[in-house]
Amino acid sequence: MTPEEIRALTIEGVEQRIAAIRTEMESESADIDALTSEVDALEARRTQLHDMAQRRAQLRNRVAAGTEGTVTRSFPSDSTGTPEQSYNRNSPEYRTAWLKNMAVRDGVHLLGEMTKQERAAYTMTTANTAAPVPTEIMNRIVDLVQSSTAIYSDATKSGMTSGFAIPRIKSIKQGDAKETAEGVANDDEQDTWDQLSLDGVEIKKHLVITRKMTWQSIAAFETWIAEHLARRIGNAKDKRCITQLDSTTYGIDTDNVLTDQAYDDAAIRGIMAKVKEEGVRCVYANSNTVWNGLFGIQDANKRPIFLPDQTGDPKIAGYIYGAAVKIDENVADNTAYVGVPSSLLANNFEELYISNQQEAKTFNTVVGGYSLFDAGLENPKAFVKVTFKTTGE
Structure with a gap:
């Protein structure tokens, strides 16, 4: 990819291209030097996107709901509170908020950031999120099935x-083949x-x-x-x-x-x-x-x-x-x-x-x-x- 194309990539695009390079590098005709330079540029772009996502998250926390440093995480009863706090879990705002909250990768909101109303409507609990903290999987697989060849x-x-x-x-x-007398044919x-x-x-x-x-x-x-x-x-x-x-x-x-x-x-x-x-x-x-x-x-x-x-x-x-x-x-x-x-x-x-x-x-x-x-x-x-x-x- 050209430098301009790499600068235009999202986090998803960076990861997809790195995954593709893993396959390309196994080819005997692969240009290893070119792929190495491309991976360096992709990693730099990933770092840049991570930094931007962190800064955006900090800014979002400061301005969320008119407060600084907090984001709404509580869910008041459906019938009380201000209009911004009265959304129930069947509301369209809650559903879109749930989807947006789940579709986050490396700090980047893939479906866009939640609006003020969606933030007020959404509450993260174990009832609506089975695994708030995803299980980490080591970059390794242990194969206990023996192969004997x-x-x-x-x-x-x-x-x-x-x-x-x-x-x-x-x-x-x-x-x-054997010895024979002169002029005598073999069996x-x-x-x-x-x-x-x-x-x-x-x-x-x-x-x-x-x-x-x-x-x-x-x-x-x-x-x-x-x-x-x-x-x-x-x-x-x-x-x-x-x-x-x-x-x-x-x-x-x-x-x-x-x-x-x-x-x-x-x-x-x-x-x-x-x-x-x-x-x-x-x-x-x-x-x-x-x-x-x-x-x-x-x-x-x-x-x-x-x-x-x-x-x-x-x-x-x-x-x-x-x-x-x-x-x-x-x-x-x-x-x-x-x-x-x-x-x-x-x-x-x-x-x-x-x-x-x-x-x-x-x-x-x-x-x-x-x-x-x-x-x-x-x-x-x-x-x-x-x-x-x-x-x-």
Whole structure:
């Protein structure tokens, strides 16, 4: 905005423009220097308007009802007193006075200042104002709903919007490269193929915000809504990844699904040996499995095989034989997925989409998030699913 346009703004206009800048500044093409200068000018205009409002309020108090320093706050009976004091609460003066008294922001009367008659007609009490002193809300939201996306976060992500299919060669029954005598043909190829084809599932999450909550909301609220929806939908994607790992069609080979395993060194080494894929290995389990099961495993010399992370990485709890142990609360108790996460393919057919609308009957605002997503394991032997015996069994 130009300096002239900023000087013409009201308090409402200043706040609206600052709110718009919060969105603009996130764009990669945003001119940060220009936006910084504009915010400086807007803050100066806001300070100027606040000062003007305070001076106007002081002057209004001095001249109100012919007195200095007081404003009428009492409400005499409807049938007594001077004509200026005899308005009842059903009068037009009282109704407009109530509206004007409520429509004040930063000292500025958005609907204009009350007339002498309106000031005489209006009385602020808890009967007509449910909250004379509005509750202050800290510019912060505490999210107690945990989001766990370790498996999805490590997966190999793609964004093919039209479809998702990858041919896979499962085995070479005949025709592998080998030595032959001079002039002798190799065996005819007999390769086994299939196709990893994903259709996508719809993932949705919505929030319902009441009219009162919208009125009392804070500056960070809109940003938090988007982040909250993204986390919850990300959590659903993580659960979908786990479901697909368990799938007989798109998931772990049945020979790599182990049950009734002990929390001991031999079992862990056997699990690691069944991962048939090159790449960095990871172990995914929930907090109970990590700290009450894996953490206590020792080798034959009574040395722990679980080494807690010392780097401060919040995503890694520790390491077992070089494999990072990551906590994912979507994994069941006494269960772990061990494998090469890059082999898990996660396709976002449509990225997170957020929309909102207001309900006509309740005036609630419904904000919804949507994503079309699916996942599948490229190499069925790249992961092992293991279920451990609980203590005492």
